[in-house]
Amino acid sequence: MIIKSYELNKIDLKKNNFFLFYGKNEGHQNEIIKQYFTDKFEGQITKYDENEFISNNQFIVSEMMNKSLFANNKLIIISRVSDKIFKVIDDIINKDLSDIKILLKCGMLEKRSKIRSLFEKNNNLVIIPFYEDNERSLLPIINNFLTKNKINLARESINLLINRSSGNRENLKTELNKILNFSFSNKIISFEDVQKLSNLAENIDVNHLVNCYLSKNSKKIAKTLNENNYSDEDCILIVRTILSKSKRLLGIIEKYEQNKNLDQVILQTKPPIFWKDKDIVKKQVKSWNSEDLKENIYKISEIEVLIKNNSNNSLNILSDFILN
Numbered sequence: 208m209i210i211k212s213y214e215l216n217k218i219d220l221k222k223n224n225f226f227l228f229y230g231k232n233e234g235h236q237n238e239i240i241k242q243y244f245t246d247k248f249e250g251q252i253t254k255y256d257e258n259e260f261i262s263n264n265q266f267i268v269s270e271m272m273n274k275s276l277f278a279n280n281k282l283i284i285i286s287r288v289s290d291k292i293f294k295v296i297d298d299i300i301n302k303d304l305s306d307i308k309i310l311l312k313c314g315m316l317e318k319r320s321k322i323r324s325l326f327e328k329n330n331n332l333v334i335i336p337f338y339e340d341n342e343r344s345l346l347p348i349i350n351n352f353l354t355k356n357k358i359n360l361a362r363e364s365i366n367l368l369i370n371r372s373s374g375n376r377e378n379l380k381t382e383l384n385k386i387l388n389f390s391f392s393n394k395i396i397s398f399e400d401v402q403k404l405s406n407l408a409e410n411i412d413v414n415h416l417v418n419c420y421l422s423k424n425s426k427k428i429a430k431t432l433n434e435n436n437y438s439d440e441d442c443i444l445i446v447r448t449i450l451s452k453s454k455r456l457l458g459i460i461e462k463y464e465q466n467k468n469l470d471q472v473i474l475q476t477k478p479p480i481f482w483k484d485k486d487i488v489k490k491q492v493k494s495w496n497s498e499d500l501k502e503n504i505y506k507i508s509e510i511e512v513l514i515k516n517n518s519n520n521s522l523n524i525l526s527d528f529i530l531n
Contacts, residue, residue, distance in 0.1 A: 208326075208327075208329070208330045208331070208332060208333055208334065209327055209334055209335075209336070210333055210334070210335050211335070211336075212235060212239065212335055212336070212337055212338075215239065215243055215335075218243070218333060223308075223331065223332075223333050224304060224305070224307065224308050224309065224331075225296075225300060225308075225309050225311075225326070225331070225332045225333065226308070226309070226310045226311065226332075226333045226334075226335070227288070227310075227311045227312075227313075227322065227323070227326040227332070227333070227334040227335070228240070228310065228311065228312040228313070228334075228335050228337060229288075229312070229313050229314065229315065229316045229323065229334070229335075229336060229337065230314070230315065230336045230337035230338055230339075231314060231315060231337070231338070231339045231374075231447070231450070231508075232337040232338060232339055232340060232375075232376070233312075233314070233337075233375075233377070234340070234375055234376040234377035234378075234380075235337045235340070235376060236312055236337050237377070238376070239335075239337075240284065240310065240312070244282060244284075244308075244310060245282070248280070248282050248308075249280065250280030250281050250282060251280075251281045251282070252281075252282045252284070253281065253282070253283050253284070254283075254284045254285075254286070255267075255283065255284070255285050255286070256285070256286055256287055257285055257286065257287045257288050257289060257291060257292050257313075258287075260285050260292065260295070261291060261292055261295055264295045267283075268298075268299060268302070271299075271302070271304055271307055272302065272304075280306050280307070280308070281306065281307045281308070282307075282308045282309075282310065283307065283308070283309045283310070284310045284312065285309065285310070285311050285312070286312050286313070287312075287313060287314075287515060287516075288311040288312065288313035288322065289313065289322070289512075289516075290320055290321045290322050292311070292322065293321040293322045293325065296309070296311070296322065296325070297325060300329075300332070314508075314511060314512060314515070315508050315511075315512070339374045339375075339450075339451065339454075340372070340374050340375060340376050340379075341374065342369055342477060342478050344376070345368075345369050345372060345376060345379055346365070346369070348376060348379060348380070348383075349365055349368060349369070349379070349383070352383050352387075356387055356390065358386065358387070358390050358396065359396070360386075360396060360401065361397075361398055363398050364396070364397075364398045364401040366478045366479055367398070367401055367402060367405065367481075368382050368383070368401065368405065369478050370478055370481075371405045373444075373447060373448045373451045373452075374447070374450075374451035374454075375447060375451075382404070382405045385404045385405065386401065386404060389404055413441070413444060413445055413448055414448070415427075415431060416428065416431045416432070416435075416445060416529075417445065417448045417449050417452055418452075418487050418491070419431060420449060420529045421449070421452060421453065421456060421491040421494065421495075422487065422490045422491050422494055423494045425530060428529055428530060429530065432526055432529075432530075437522055437525070439514070439518045439521045442514050442521040442522055442524075442525045443511065443514060443515070443521075445525060446507060446510055446511045446514060446525065447511065449507055449529075450504065450507045450508065450511070453500060453503065453504050453507060454504060455476075456488070456491055456492070456495070456500065457497060457500050457501065457504065458476075459472055459473065459476060459488065459492060460492055460495060460496065460497050460500060461497050462475075463492055464496075464497060469489060469492060473485055473488060473489070506528075510524065510525070510528050
């Protein structure tokens with residue numbers, strides 16, 4: 208049974224025991240899990256990675272079936288789920304586990320995914336897609352934060368925060384916390400203040416690397432990679448930033464292919480493109496066509512999954528992808 212993320216009131220926690228959350232927006236997933244599941248759950252909460260759960264599934268399922276060990280309700284959260292877990296979950300669904308809830312969370316799932324199909328076709332299973340954040344979803348978060356903390360920011364500063372968040376509400380909340388701390392000793396917060404607060408060195412490196420990639424500047428890509436020692440988390444951030452900027456660039460290219468007036472397209476893009484970035488965007492537009500970029504966006508999603516499943520080799524995977 209498919210439920211949209213804004214239709215959570217349709218979930219009956221007394222009736223539904225199996226949930227699948229999937230999509231790029233891990234920040235939104237975590238918000239919903241906390242708000243609707245962990246904060247309200249009265250019982251034992253256990254978390255597993257998919258590989259850990261599969262490796263120990265016989266022991267875990269045996270404990271589930273032993274009611275004497277579960278006087279209270281139990282919530283099991285399994286992360287980084289893929290089709291590898293399909294058979295295990297399919298077997299568990301047919302067991303009597305009325306006092307146990309299982310929540311699976313993962314990134315993107317293709318339409319032909321077995322686990323996705325299982326949840327979509329069964330009315331007793333709940334599947335919720337979580338799409339990437341955009342200006343429409345991030346703006347209310349900023350407005351609520353500003354109202355709650357009685358902080359005034361110019362629209363230009365708000366647009367900067369949306370751009371810096373790279374389509375991820377968790378990134379946005381990190382930036383908002385910086386502003387909150389800054390506001391304790393500074394009643395007036397200018398655009399320059401916001402720019403400095405959200406312009407950490409690592410963000411500069413990531414954005415520079417991504418811009419070089421989208422501009423197909425292999426020499427600068429290689430130089431940036433050699434000058435930085437990116438962690439596994441950095442590699443995921445870089446891939447997500449590439450994906451977010453690629454999707455935005457695709458929208459610009461598609462409009463440009465229609466009316467052939469690039470300056471007008473850039474001027475009408477929302478959130479606005481800052482003047483210092485306009486030349487970079489123009490170069491990126493001329494480096495791609497819409498079909499090639501669409502195909503590349505699909506590859507980017509695959510690379511993120513590959514990096515997550517091979518954390519010990521994440522930097523090599525990332526380097527091979529963006530250099531080739």
